Amino acid sequence: MSETAAEGVTVSERAAKRIGEILKAEPEGTMLRVSVEGGGCSGFQYKFDMDRAKADDDLVIARDGAVVLIDPVSVNFMSGSEIDFVEDLIGASFKIKNPNATASCGCGTSFAL
Structure with a gap:
């Protein structure tokens, strides 16, 4: 597994x-x-939480001091996605660029497949 992609x-x-x-x-x-x-x-919607426990089947992505966990069911929905952080006039937030999503809402945390 590479540092930036899994x-x-x-x-x-x-x-x-x-x-x-x-x-x-x-x-x-x-x-x-x-x-x-x-x-x-x-x-569907993305959820972001802090967690101190890693499950055996979690996908672990580590990059530059950041460690991201994704459960196997969520990985199925997120394959090919990029987790990004954007700052614009209305604020700063994490955005997931998901090529599998056929539609998304304006807030960027909800999507359809």
Whole structure:
């Protein structure tokens, strides 16, 4: 597994930097968990949580001090995606560029397949 890509999911340099900054303020061993859940205005939504426990079947992506965990079910929905961090006039947030999504909402956290 490469540092930046696994199972076709990548973490951009900007996202890795921001995740690393966030994790520095958390207890030692904390990782960012990204998951896909049913709901949101388009059918599925991304969820971001801090987690200190890694499951045996989690996908682990490590880059520049950032560690991201993704469960196997969520990986199926996110294959080929890039986790990015963007700053614009309305604020800063993590965005997932998912080539599998056929539609998404304006907030960028909800999508349809």
